[in-house]
Amino acid sequence: MVPLSLTKSGEKVVVRSICGTGHLAKTLGQLGIIIGIELTIIQKAKESVIVRIGESRYALGAGAASMVLVEPRK
Amino acid sequence: MKDIRILFAGNPNVGKTTLFNSICGVHQHTGNYPGVTVEIKTGKRQINGHSIIVSDLPGTYSLSAFTPDEQVARDALLSSGPDVVIQIIDATNIERNLFLTTQLMEIGLPMVIALNMCDLADEQGMTIDADCLERNLKIPVVRIVARKGEGVEELIKTIIQVSTHKTPAVHRAVEYPHSVTSHISEIGNYLSAHASLLGSLSPHYAAIRLMEGDEHLEKMLHEKGCTIPFIDTTDPAERDGIAEDILLARYKISEEITTCSVQCSMGRVMPGDLIDQVLTHRLFGIPIFLSCMWFAFQLTFSASNPFIVGIEYIFGYFTELMNSVDMDPLIRSFLSDGVIGGVGSVLVFVPSIFVMFLLLSILEDTGYLARAAFVMDRLMHSVGLHGRSFIPFLIGFGCNVPAIMATRTLQSRADRIITIITIPFMSCAARLPVYVLFAGVFFGAAAGNVIFFLYVLGIVVAILSALIFRRLVFKDEPSPFIMELPPYRKPSGFAAAVHMWFKGREYLKRAGLVIFGGVIVVWALATLPAGVEYGSADSLVGIIGQVFQPVFAPLGFNWQLVVGLIFGFIAKEVVVGSLGTLYGGEEMLESSLAADPTLHPIIALAYMVFVLLYLPCVAALGVIRQEMGTWKWTGIAIGWGIFVAYVFAFIIVHVGSLFIGA
Ligand SMILES: Nc1nc2c(ncn2[C@@H]2O[C@H](COP(=O)(O)OP(=O)(O)OP(=O)(O)O)[C@@H](O)[C@H]2O)c(=O)[nH]1
Ligand SMILES: [Mg+2]
Numbered sequence: 001m002v003p004l005s006l007t008k009s010g011e012k013v014v015v016r017s018i019c020g021t022g023h024l025a026k027t028l029g030q031l032g033i034i035i036g037i038e039l040t041i042i043q044k045a046k047e048s049v050i051v052r053i054g055e056s057r058y059a060l061g062a063g064a065a066s067m068v069l070v071e072p073r074k
Numbered sequence: 075m076k077d078i079r080i081l082f083a084g085n086p087n088v089g090k091t092t093l094f095n096s097i098c099g100v101h102q103h104t105g106n107y108p109g110v111t112v113e114i115k116t117g118k119r120q121i122n123g124h125s126i127i128v129s130d131l132p133g134t135y136s137l138s139a140f141t142p143d144e145q146v147a148r149d150a151l152l153s154s155g156p157d158v159v160i161q162i163i164d165a166t167n168i169e170r171n172l173f174l175t176t177q178l179m180e181i182g183l184p185m186v187i188a189l190n191m192c193d194l195a196d197e198q199g200m201t202i203d204a205d206c207l208e209r210n211l212k213i214p215v216v217r218i219v220a221r222k223g224e225g226v227e228e229l230i231k232t233i234i235q236v237s238t239h240k241t242p243a244v245h246r247a248v249e250y251p252h253s254v255t256s257h258i259s260e261i262g263n264y265l266s267a268h269a270s271l272l273g274s275l276s277p278h279y280a281a282i283r284l285m286e287g288d289e290h291l292e293k294m295l296h297e298k299g300c301t302i303p304f305i306d307t308t309d310p311a312e313r314d315g316i317a318e319d320i321l322l323a324r325y326k327i328s329e330e331i332t333t334c335s336v337q338c339s340m341g342r343v344m345p346g347d348l349i350d351q352v353l354t355h356r357l358f359g360i361p362i363f364l365s366c367m368w369f370a371f372q373l374t375f376s377a378s379n380p381f382i383v384g385i386e387y388i389f390g391y392f393t394e395l396m397n398s399v400d401m402d403p404l405i406r407s408f409l410s411d412g413v414i415g416g417v418g419s420v421l422v423f424v425p426s427i428f429v430m431f432l433l434l435s436i437l438e439d440t441g442y443l444a445r446a447a448f449v450m451d452r453l454m455h456s457v458g459l460h461g462r463s464f465i466p467f468l469i470g471f472g473c474n475v476p477a478i479m480a481t482r483t484l485q486s487r488a489d490r491i492i493t494i495i496t497i498p499f500m501s502c503a504a505r506l507p508v509y510v511l512f513a514g515v516f517f518g519a520a521a522g523n524v525i526f527f528l529y530v531l532g533i534v535v536a537i538l539s540a541l542i543f544r545r546l547v548f549k550d551e552p553s554p555f556i557m558e559l560p561p562y563r564k565p566s567g568f569a570a571a572v573h574m575w576f577k578g579r580e581y582l583k584r585a586g587l588v589i590f591g592g593v594i595v596v597w598a599l600a601t602l603p604a605g606v607e608y609g610s611a612d613s614l615v616g617i618i619g620q621v622f623q624p625v626f627a628p629l630g631f632n633w634q635l636v637v638g639l640i641f642g643f644i645a646k647e648v649v650v651g652s653l654g655t656l657y658g659g660e661e662m663l664e665s666s667l668a669a670d671p672t673l674h675p676i677i678a679l680a681y682m683v684f685v686l687l688y689l690p691c692v693a694a695l696g697v698i699r700q701e702m703g704t705w706k707w708t709g710i711a712i713g714w715g716i717f718v719a720y721v722f723a724f725i726i727v728h729v730g731s732l733f734i735g736a
Contacts, residue, residue: 009351021314023140023485026287027556029321030136032170042347045356048451050559052347055167059354059448061461061555 004039005047005065012040013070020067028068031058038073078126078237081150083178084162085171086133087560089190091115093162093220094130097230101576103476105438106560107465108133109483112143114150124234129156132482137177138286142490143482151181155274157237158184160229165195165202165217166561168336172328175211179245180279184236187215188229193222199338206335212245221569250323254316257304258282264303271298287317346562350445359449366442370433371526374426381425389418404601407608411655412597417590418654423507423647427581430503432574434472439565443468444557451555457537458544460484461555463493467536470500471529472577474694478701488548494701495543495711496536498690499718501529503581504646508685511650515667516678524679528686535687535718584645592641592648596655609656629684629723630677632670639684645691676730680723687719 001016015037018025032053033039043050047062060068082090086108095102098117103110115130131150132143139148151159161178163171168189178185187207195202208215214232218225250258261281265272271294272280283291284305295302305313353362396410437443443465451461462484470477477497481490501509509528513521544552599615606613611620611633618640619633626636634656642649657666667673689712690698699708 021310024554024556026138026317027135027140027485029318030138030173031556031558032173032325034321034325042350043354045354045359045449046452048448048555050350050354050448054169056170057346057350057559057561059444059451059555059557059559061451061455063551063554064556067554 001069001071003066004049004068007041009041009044012073014038014073016071017069079156080128080158081156082130082160088162088164089220090162091130096223096226106441106563107444108558112479112482141483141485158233160186160188162188162190165189165191169328169332173324176248176324184243185213186232186236187213189217190220192217193219201337203335210331248323248327254319260303285316286320353445354449363446374429377429382422385422427503428578431577435570435573436565441560441562444559458540460489460552467500470497474498474502475697478697486553489552492540492543496539498715499532499536501532507650509682512678512682515664516675532686588645589647589651592644593651593655596652629680630727632672680726684719684723688716
């Protein structure tokens with residue numbers, strides 16, 4: 001399991017855990033970034049990422065990206 | 075017939091405002107990024123004897139409402155008691171949108187779903203079974219294309235029909251696991267005994283909201299002295315677990331319904347991915363953005379030049395015409411100094427402002443704006459700003475007022491305050507006339523560079539201010555950046571032109587009222603007391619200017635310039651307007667400024683910098699107060715602006731005179 005901020009562009013990953021609670025974690029949940037969901041990393045700029053879930057694309061700054069722990073998709 | 079009150083709810087950027095404009099025949103701001111609408115706009119439509127009152131809400135992903143704009147939407151949905159709630163859904167992204175549907179359904183209000191962007195769904199080869207959606211949700215579904223007005227009449231018919239149903243609305247219920255339902259009924263039973271506290275919420279629904287973590291409702295009940303079962307007796311970790319179960323139940327039903335009603339032809343391509351990889355590139359992202367800005371800047375000036383020449387010609391013609399007819403000297407002075415001199419000096423700049431609105435609107439429609447925010451996030455973060463603040467900043471180049479409103483999309487109060495304090499340093503369109511005038515007169519061929527320098531200086535001061543306030547006052551980190559990136563869309567030239575026209579017209583209306591009014595006051599003060607030489611030091615305006623002039627003496631401003639600053643508070647265009655009035659009219663303004671012995675390029679530069687930084691106009695001041703919520707922060711924002719303006723102008727005058735002296 002690695003944080004989203006350490007993945008590579010083009011990787012396909014599965015969310016395994018969301019660290020932390022509070023508004024930020026809830027915001028991620030509302031956007032559909034929940035445990036078990038598959039993400040495609042579209043862009044990686046330093047620690048910030050752009051991910052795609054189905055039809056939606058989300059930009060996550062370094063702080064948010066480090067909260068999402070993922071595993072490569074089998 | 076009774077009025078039908080309806081609300082437009084939905085995720086951000088699904089076309090709520092586009093539909094609102096189409097139904098009510100208005101031109102509210104739309105754009106291809108989340109968070110365009112941040113306040114409720116209400117409009118009306120008469121149809122078949124029904125009068126429909128429509129309120130367009132800010133977009134929201136859920137009813138949890140973590141930002142002020144989402145709170146506006148939530149409050150309207152939960153407490154304004156509309157007759158029908160219309161959820162606008164982006165047909166190309168149904169599953170995502172249904173999450174909000176599962177929350178709206180539970181409120182228990184009659185609903186209609188408007189399936190928007192069906193044109194794009196067709197293009198992408200999606201087949202959507204609207205009947206299946208309708209059956210599964212037990213909510214009428216109407217397909218529309220808001221941008222072209224397709225399906226809108228049918229939607230209105232459905233709304234009217236739903237509003238006349240006598241029986242209460244029953245929608246599909248979300249199936250929660252037993253662990254959740256048992257707590258819902260426990261809390262619900264307790265709340266039934268306190269129903270009067272809940273307003274229009276049903277105890278069952280209020281229980282669900284509490285379990286999902288509605289802090290607002292929880293606090294309200296606690297203040298009324300309630301001890302809520304489960305909520306007050308369970309540790310936060312377990313409550314989070316339950317909230318998570320609710321979330322998953324919502325996603326499950328969204329997925330189920332989508333699977334049965336949407337079919338995608340194989341191999342849908344996502345062309346945006348490739349563009350994103352280039353535009354948001356770690357190294358190229360910022361250079362690409364800066365080149366776009368430079369290009370836009372050049373275009374603003376070069377494209378508007380022919381129009382400016384035309385307008386100047388027309389005003390020259392009027393001045394000549396007036397000189398050739400006989401009239402009362404007072405009326406002549408009013409027309410040539412007041413009307414042509416004051417208003418004319420400002421009107422010359424209208425074409426640049428139109429071009430600027432056009433470019434901003436194209437920028438907003440492509441979807442690039444949200445990417446720019448992402449690209450700038452790291453930089454913004456390092457100076458203590460939230461990446462998202464970048465969008466208000468860009469809007470601020472058009473006008474600071476909507477930019478300040480746009481800070482409602484930020485979650486943390488500290489982020490909002492810092493952004494509001496720094497927005498006035500973004501050089502709005504109204505300041506442009508001052509730069510063009512002074513740079514043109516005192517810097518000749520270098521005028522373009524001087525103006526670009528002013529824009530950059532504004533940004534630099536904004537960055538410095540953000541750093542200072544973040545380090546010294548708030549001492550925390552900006553909250554993390556999370557933002558949905560809209561799909562790229564080809565901007566419609568027609569829509570952009572319409573947008574420019576309405577923005578520009580608004581500007582012209584203001585030119586007609588505020589600027590004209592301000593200029594007339596200056597003219598009258600320059601003429602009074604009777605018999606005094608027009609615009610001389612003995613006139614009222616001269617006396618006012620001289621009273622304040624000593625304050626600005628260290629900056630080398632003469633009293634005419636000071637008068638410009640004072641009246642410029644009404645609107646920054648009035649700075650040029652009043653100078654036009656005092657310096658002998660549009661025709662003469664440039665030559666008299668150049669001939670004034672008290673002025674030289676250094677002072678001109680200091681003056682432009684002062685105008686850039688000193689004080690937002692009355693309108694901006696009003697929204698700063700509204701959004702800050704306190705006079706304290708409003709005062710700090712204003713005081714800071716004046717302080718910074720004075721310091722910078724002072725440095726320029728004194729450092730500059732060293733060079734000139736040498
Ligand atoms: N192709 C297509 N584009 C549309 C349609 N309806 C809206 N749009 C575009 O979608 C974008 C978003 O529209 P808005 O009306 O601003 O969306 P909104 O839901 O009010 O967004 P927020 O105020 O941010 O919540 C704009 O660029 C519109 O031009 C449609 O039916 N078809
Ligand atoms: Mg809107």
